Amino acid sequence: MTKGHYGVPLERSDYLKLDPNKNSCTPEGFQDWLEGFGKGKRLAVDLFSGAGGLSAGVERAGWTTAAAVDFDERAVETHRANFPGLSLKMDLGDPAERDRLEEILKFAKIDLVAGGPPCQPFSRAGRNKIRDLVKNHGRDPEDRRKELWSAYLDMVKRISPRAVLMENVPDMGLHDDFFVIRTIEEELEELGYATQVRLVDAWSYGVPQHRKRLILLARKDVDDFAWRKPDSEPTTLRDAIGDLPELEVVPTERVGERELKYRKPRNLSGFATKMREEAPRGLVWDHMTRRVRRDDHRIFEVMESDTKYSDLQDKLTGDEKKYQRYSAEKYTDKYKKLAWGELSRTITAHIAKDGYWYIHPEQLRTLTVREAARVQTFPDRFRFAGTRSDAFRQIGNAVPPLLGEAAAEALKPVGDATTETAGLQPHWREVRNGLAEWAKQRRDGGDWYQLPGDAPVPLHAAVVAILSGAKIKPAAMAELMTSVRRSKTLTAALFKKLVDAAPTMPARSRVDRLAPLVEKPYDWQWGKRLDVPAKLAMKPAEESLYRLLIGEDLMLVGTGTLRVAARVNGVETDHPNRLSEGRVNLVKLVGAGKDAPLRMGAIRLIGTDLCREDQPVCSECPLVAHCVSRENLSDDLLTLAVTQG
Structure with missing residues (x-):
């Protein structure tokens, strides 16, 4: 070697x-x-x-x-x-x-x-x-x-x-x-x-x-x-691996073995007790990891659980500073020492390449195969075929059994588990079907420009998207959109008409942003529709709305849409994970298929016009009959909403 x-x-x-x-x-x-x-x-x-x-x-x-x-x-x-x-x-x-x-x-x-x-x-x-x-x-x-x-x-x-x-x-x-x-x-x-x-x-x-x-x-x-x-309380790293035998760590020498003696401590955690079920008494398997370089041995020694890789230069002295082999700017989290009283970092397949994200809290080494398996909640009786790297890769790719x-x-x-079932009429399918029907009715009426149609026109979508941030009263917006309804390209005359019809100075300045595509009929063709946002320098939110209105299947994640989804699902609208979990709630309403963009547009309208933060207009909302949060409404308003819904 x-x-x-x-x-x-x-x-x-x-x-x-x-x-x-x-x-x-x-x-x-x-x-x-x-x-x-x-x-x-x-x-x-x-x-x-x-x-x-x-x-x-x-x-x-x-x-x-x-x-x-x-x-x-x-x-x-x-x-x-x-x-x-x-x-x-x-x-x-x-x-x-x-x-x-x-x-x-x-x-x-x-x-x-x-x-x-x-x-x-x-x-x-x-x-x-x-x-x-x-x-x-x-x-x-x-x-x-x-x-x-x-x-x-x-x-x-x-x-x-x-x-x-x-x-x-x-x-x-x-x-x-x-x-x-x-x-x-x-x-x-x-x-x-x-x-x-x-x-x-x-x-x-x-x-x-x-x-x-x-x-x-x-x-x-x-x-x-x-x-x-x-x-109610997390299982800490000490709960998970604190009972496993301490390993002798000598730089460049082998660390751990396939089989080691195991002595059960007096106060074994409930988690470790579960992990030891059916394991051989007095024996632990695969408690082994990579050899430790001399420079890494010193780095592991000076690190604490909150030490960032970029902090190491302040902890190393003299010639030791060269031990930091990787760029601290490029690899800000190259090393991570775990903490006994906290959760481990997520075990991923990367652990098969190196263990620097998983440095033991006390011993100057990275986690062993058995420790990684414990953190993934594989019991000690579970063995992994192949080499040590094979085992790490399999562990990192796995679903934690306790989560499963x-x-x-x-x-x-x-x-009766043997009962044959013909299937269900799922609740959320019923909700989505009702939402799509409501949207189609609104699209056939005065909200034709607020919802994607069967034959969307990029010009109409662009005007709505550009004006979406302006506070324009519904009647004024409807009148402005009426002027472009029969047009598919932006002529100079139509552009002037739009500018003149803008009800406020902020709205007029937004209309002015359409100028780059005046008298450019080729750029409004259907085949060029995806180029329009860049040519009009649309902001991200404007571009998302534009894409939705031309029929793109996407989710508009904003305060209003997340509020609708949260209320229908009966969760707080301002909970800590509202962006990630809020998207999941939104998924239930949007669904998939050809009507998904239409439903997404409907949710946007509901969030803007009906499901307000204060004084929601529940009597007109198509989702009220399915809204878990309706229990918070007054009896009179709820009765009116359900009757009209």
Whole structure:
């Protein structure tokens, strides 16, 4: 072994080969398994299973994993060792592989399909391009077979379980206006499933780390998702790993072993007690980590839990300052020492590359495989196939089992689990249908310019967007828009007419911003519509409104729209996570499909004209019959609202 520029000997850890679980099976023996070990059990399938974090969670909640599928060979080996049933290496992006899986499962009665498909955020630009290819270049509108979230949804349709659980990172929704999530919800509801989407702090369910996850649940037996009460106090890092044996740390020397003696402390935390269930007595596995460089050893020594990487120059002396090998400007959080009394930083797959985000609170090293597994809530009996890096990667990619358990509990059968269900008429589908009908009526009347139409005109959308920040009375705005209703381009005469019709000086100055596209008919053509915001120097909020009014499927996240969504869902309008959780509440109202932009426009109108912060006009609101916050209305106003609604 040589040190090279790494400062420690370059080595691979030993390869841990795991034997299959005694109750695992092969595809050829699956039918026998169903009639044997699987008989009478509530069965689940885990798609994109990884090492099995979600499988472990649903099993804790009462299911038995009949089959799990992943493309990572090491993860499949891990799953096969720790779970019964089938553990299959498959590429579900390939329709032929989905056919094969469907054939294997055809004799199984699957109650739950779970999984965490890798979901690439679907950008607005990407959606615009696909829409154009479909409309103008013969692109197959269903040509999304290689998108893994679509593959996941396809398998749900083929298996037709009673319940569905999907887990992913919040960025899956926040980066693309929840387009993927809204699409999945819409399609599940068409199949008769009630759905729920929520952002969950994993620590609320016993996971000792900062980890916010997006959970989608669906079921077709009842329209109810009863989550258990969140934990009142977090599980700290000391609770999670404080009982594990201390390791000797000598710079450049090996740290930890595959097997070490374990001595149970007198005051073992409730969390650690849970993690030790079924683990070998007096033994702990995989308590090992990377060797520590001499310079890192010194850095770990001078760090506190609140020390930033950029602070190290003040803590190092003399020649030690060269120990800070990375640019402090580029890598402001390159190192993170964890704190005993707090939650861990989120465990991610990056831990397989280096452990600098996960420095032990006392010992001058990074977290071990077993410690990382504990923070992810894998029990000590759980082993990970492959090398140390393989194990770290599998752990970082996993769903924390305790989070999976909490989500799965909300899907437990109600009553007779064998009862066949024809599906539901989901509550939120009913709400969205009513909202779309109201919007169509308003669009056919005086609000034609406030809502996207069947044949939107970029000029109309641009005028509304440019004037959206001006305080113009509705009557004056209606009169101004009447003057452009029959026009698709901005002539000099029409521009002058708009300027003259502007009711205030601020409104006039906004109209003046249309000047760059006067007498430029080519720039107002439908094919150039996406260039208009840049040519008119629209602000972000103006551009979003413009795009909505030309029919783009996006979410307008503002004070008014979030207020509507919060009130309908019965939550405080000013809670700390109103931007992230507020978006999830908005998703329920917007939905997906061709009417999604229309519903989004309707929510904007309701937030502006009806659902005001003070003195809301509930009697005219189309959502009042479904509004959880209506209990706060006066009896007279509520009676009037429901009667007219």
